[in-house]
Amino acid sequence: RCVFADGPVADQLVLVTGGAGRVGHYAIQWAHRAGARVIATASNDQDAAACREAGAEAVVNHRKPEWGQAVLDLTEGQKVDRVIDVEFGANLPELLHCVRIGATIATYSSTVVPKPALPFRTMMFMDLMVRMVIVYAMPEEAKLKAVADTQVALTEGGLQHRVAQTLPFDEMARAHEVIEAGEVRGCVVVTI
Secondary structure (H helix, E strand, O other), rough: OOOOOOOOOOOOEEEOOOOOOOHHHHHHHHHHHOOOOOEEEEEEHHHHHHHHHOOOOEEOOOOOOOOHHHHHHHOOOOOEEEEEEEOHHHHHHHHHHEEEEEEEEOOOOOOOOOOOOOHHHHHHOOOEEEEEEEEEHHOHHHHHHHHHHHHHHOOOOOOOOOOEEEEEEHHHHHHHHHOOOOOOOOEEEEEE
């Protein structure tokens, strides 16, 4: 939904923040599969490699100051058309530095800064679109399209899955603990 809610991304420059995370890793693949040029952010070499394997042409470290400028350095000044963002409040200052006028920021989380301050005038004069996405609020038509698109991608072998750990159903609590610890690289699968 974050990748396609505002139209096709073919030939666009798409930035995926937190590209090695569960959502980000799939977002890179979907955008790349749809013909976008993809830049991702990650915090270490292992995660950067996962982003590249998923289809990102370049990766910047979002733990370094002024990573928005690093995006522009990589693109030789070309600004980003669309952002798929994992941490809106914390990332917004850097995003404003590297997105074009009329860009879209599709975000699905703001945990670090749960009540972000919006620089309204700056964003207004950039004609920015901010889309806040949560799967539970998606229109039924969008859900059905997502399921159909996912089925096609899976049938064609077009999605990589990063499975970090598989646990039996009776260890569901442990699965939650592993995920909530924040150190897992990939998905935790619970078998039934």
